[in-house]
Amino acid sequence: MRAVVIHAPKDLRIDNFPDPAPGRGEVRVKIAAGGICGSDLHYYHHGGFGTVRIQQPMALGHEIAGVIAAVGEGVSHLAPGMRVAVNPSRPCGVCIHCSEGLHNQCLDMRFMGSAMRMPHVQGGFREHVTVDASQTIPIAEGLSLAEAAMAEPLSVCLHAAKQAGPLMGRRVLVTGCGPIGALMVVMSRYAGAAEIVVTDVAEAPLTVARKLGATHAFNVANDPFALDAWRAGKGVFDVLFEASGNQAALRAALDLMRPGGVIVQLGLGSEMTLPINTIVAKELQLRGTFRFDSEFELALRLMGEGLIDVKPLISASLPFDNAVAAFELASDRSKSMKVQLTF
Amino acid sequence: MRAVVIHAPKDLRIDNFPDPAPGRGEVRVKIAAGGICGSDLHYYHHGGFGTVRIQQPMALGHEIAGVIAAVGEGVSHLAPGMRVAVNPSRPCGVCIHCSEGLHNQCLDMRFMGSAMRMPHVQGGFREHVTVDASQTIPIAEGLSLAEAAMAEPLSVCLHAAKQAGPLMGRRVLVTGCGPIGALMVVMSRYAGAAEIVVTDVAEAPLTVARKLGATHAFNVANDPFALDAWRAGKGVFDVLFEASGNQAALRAALDLMRPGGVIVQLGLGSEMTLPINTIVAKELQLRGTFRFDSEFELALRLMGEGLIDVKPLISASLPFDNAVAAFELASDRSKSMKVQLTF
């Protein structure tokens, strides 16, 4: 079997890869679609992010869906031919955080396509993956495998939305409109926000944001005063989803938040210098959000019932042996939102 | 009447000051005790902090208590001779934030001894103040006026404690043990924290912290590894009260917080550079806290019933005409915790 493997920055190869038969409690899934995530791009361009660096060749990919090809012993609720999304997250289930119900904070997490542990946990950009049966979730009939492969980023955004508290009737600002920012628009609309304002420094994603239900979408590179109307009093946004990882975006937004407003930080951005007195004086809350937990099944349920539609985000699908072209396309924000590989 | 007036950095004078008779709904209070706050010291040493700067002579002081000397028309529940604490905060009561119950975020706040608005609101280091009757709260018989003058910083700390959510059974870290940090120790103990660890870079305040109920108090200037025992797993503190305003203290504490932990930032510190990825990956919450609201009456009630004892914090009392000496003493952390003026 072949896989999309990162060896070093800009050294992405299609390699042969072992293809183990499913053991007890496992299933083998023939992958159909795999979305390229921002972290995949970080591995591709820079070999990692922050302190996380590739130290050995690693198959990328953790937004995947496909068809069950074989089931191991003891797996009775799944069968070959079933269409499933693959949950890339595999917490240990017994550490202190798992026991508290915070599985995304597991002390012994195995997350596909992540270089956080050694040896790295191999990713899902492969013709087949063999995973624990609990990691495969059957999908609704009307849902395509391309949509199912969006379950992972949608889960991340459902989790982020929960960090913000109730969104119903709230004024929401989303800074940065890559796939995660765009999904936060979808989420905010779904959860009943009264107003959703989106900013970016590129035009193309803002056009997508408007289609997804943003009340306003501004290119702040062209119009730095676009948000002045939201500066009234001490500021009016109840919630900020910061999805750019850009210090300037976060700093500018602080002045637009109402007292007690909640900032959910999704974008990774290493060091940021912040005016701490603004956070203190307005009693703002800056909250981190990391991956997801039970939201994976919820994401599939909401898409399966037609309550959330992610199709407008999927901007291109390329064959996996064209991975380098796909990664370059995914890196060009003027041309793409979410790029998927097909297998 | 005389007042302690700041004219410029290091230019603190005892000036003559107008002494108006109380109008309708007002009372005149003969001040007995006034505590020197960190912001008073900022005006004294630097002429202000951040963008807040003295632009005209201003009487300092907002931690004051005294005896009612005269009452204006229409004030029936107060009478001369009553011992009262003076609430320096006077929100407008009608702006959007007042209407929501967030009076400390009032858009038209008049806060005594603050240069935030022009003309500045004159402070309470005076022989008499004339204020709205609603700003004076009678105190319990057993409470001294020196203790009553602690109601303001205690209110700040009650408000900060609320930002943290329930403290019962929690592991609490307090970084910075000036008067505010020390009161956070008192608060954390009062609210049922299971463990309270305090850090500072000076010995004297740590000795006070131990007396106030800290489980451990460490001089991290001398022993940078003092907190390594709390680094287990992803870190173990549930709550941090950051009262130093020092970037290094906050950064070091991030690694000691458990996932989902809450950081309440009390210390003002202008710009701080933070590892945003740590906040994201551990889903930490950084919350600002600013002044107080209904906590002022609660502070007096808790002290009045003997549930909270602030006496160990009052390290010196000097006559107000000795203000410069008092301000210098208050600036020397090796010799003082809370310094009060007497009138």
Next chain:
Amino acid sequence: MRAVVIHAPKDLRIDNFPDPAPGRGEVRVKIAAGGICGSDLHYYHHGGFGTVRIQQPMALGHEIAGVIAAVGEGVSHLAPGMRVAVNPSRPCGVCIHCSEGLHNQCLDMRFMGSAMRMPHVQGGFREHVTVDASQTIPIAEGLSLAEAAMAEPLSVCLHAAKQAGPLMGRRVLVTGCGPIGALMVVMSRYAGAAEIVVTDVAEAPLTVARKLGATHAFNVANDPFALDAWRAGKGVFDVLFEASGNQAALRAALDLMRPGGVIVQLGLGSEMTLPINTIVAKELQLRGTFRFDSEFELALRLMGEGLIDVKPLISASLPFDNAVAAFELASDRSKSMKVQLTF
């Protein structure tokens, strides 16, 4: 001017009524539409509910909208001809609960068409009402006055939804599908519920519920086992909106709630006998919800921007001098959902 006035149970008359010119800060509104609420029906059929009883003739009605006819002195932001919804709630603004931001709990509330205080506050089923300018909210161009008159019950439901905490991704049960239950379906869909199950004992409202977005709508009079699928484990609903005021509905629902589930009680129902051990053992939360506060403006904003559509609920409009027929129609659940009077 004429008004719809209740004198005694079943004694509803069209009476002449004083029509004062607007005083300082007031406006006179020519009423266009007025919705009949369950409490109006209680006054009509029983002379009141619980301990609240009509003790003098009272104009009914508190779901009203119209056009400004005249403005008093000092009102600059409103002008004759403006289309407005009238907020029937007028809290005092200064009592302890108003000061805390809980205006719906005002100790000196004046609520139109309520017999709670003596003399009663006259209601809005009149050709004109003269109210405080702050009680009239201009409406969006595309919004009809009939829809604007739905702002009040929608506010009640927005407030109730807030009591439940975040609804995004939750499984919601709504028991009782009168106008309030039906609006809770609208709200739950708007706020992102994953599943909405509705029960009633009549067919007609269930048909409306399905149109409004209910996942399932069951007539539990015909099929007492309809909800058995939700009984799995300890029960699966996260949230119950109890809008029937019927003890049997609430009791039956307790077994369907997941541990820690939240029950928001909207329906008034005097005494109810409950299996308290079920509430204890499953750690359920039964929360009351009462009227609304700032949700009134939010309701108008959400309808005005087309985010919430209440038109499917308005089942009939009758001229106000036909009030008795309208009240009888509104009492027949097989024929009506929300009945409005026109003026």
Next chain:
Amino acid sequence: MRAVVIHAPKDLRIDNFPDPAPGRGEVRVKIAAGGICGSDLHYYHHGGFGTVRIQQPMALGHEIAGVIAAVGEGVSHLAPGMRVAVNPSRPCGVCIHCSEGLHNQCLDMRFMGSAMRMPHVQGGFREHVTVDASQTIPIAEGLSLAEAAMAEPLSVCLHAAKQAGPLMGRRVLVTGCGPIGALMVVMSRYAGAAEIVVTDVAEAPLTVARKLGATHAFNVANDPFALDAWRAGKGVFDVLFEASGNQAALRAALDLMRPGGVIVQLGLGSEMTLPINTIVAKELQLRGTFRFDSEFELALRLMGEGLIDVKPLISASLPFDNAVAAFELASDRSKSMKVQLTF
């Protein structure tokens, strides 16, 4: 080995009982002290409560502590001679509620001395118990085994306190002052309540409540108007801990709660008839609380560090072969608070 076994109402015997050697991962504990709980008394007097009934002989007791007598294979962190409290709760760890971190709601719970499942899980009033090693928690040096046996009811009360949200500065009412009500006084004091009012219909427990820190303790059988001072406005208590299971106590308290107040129901009371309109109109929250989870270790830690003192509650200790006398004494509220058996 001998055990205290209930056979039928009023038929409590000292029976011979099997004494298995500890298997892999288990330990045998020589029991030293065992507290008699209200549920033990229910089994003794009535054979159970609600739908839970003894269907086979069952050793009672779930408040136990002792000394490790033997450890099974694979247990390395415990050794004979260690003093431990025994956690009677053994959740499955894998069901949906365990996975969410709600172990007290486990679908397959094994709780010692409970007739909820068949065959019943045998209780801990025995000379020895053999349990999973994870159920034994070593205790601090200064803590007696009698105090350690209080860890279970203290855990129940820590869990109940959490249901109430922050108690710091709150006004708390406790209705019913048996051992659980008395511990809620301890908890409320520990967690920083500003005022704690306790009611009961017997004098003896009220005397204990006063010693434990209650601000006021009233015998409402003698003085039905005792609480009238707390009836001001709409009522003033922020939190009610209802520990009597008595409908009259709960009903009376509803009028004393402030709007939005929280009622935590601890007392089991089968059916209760409540004025639902009061709950609705004041937006009260009635929350159930059931057993405990991680609070067991916290209880031991707080007692071990001297932060919570339960000694004043232990009113008598009798040898276990005198169990009938001990149960009768525990049933007499005029003579006892917590009665323990010694082994």
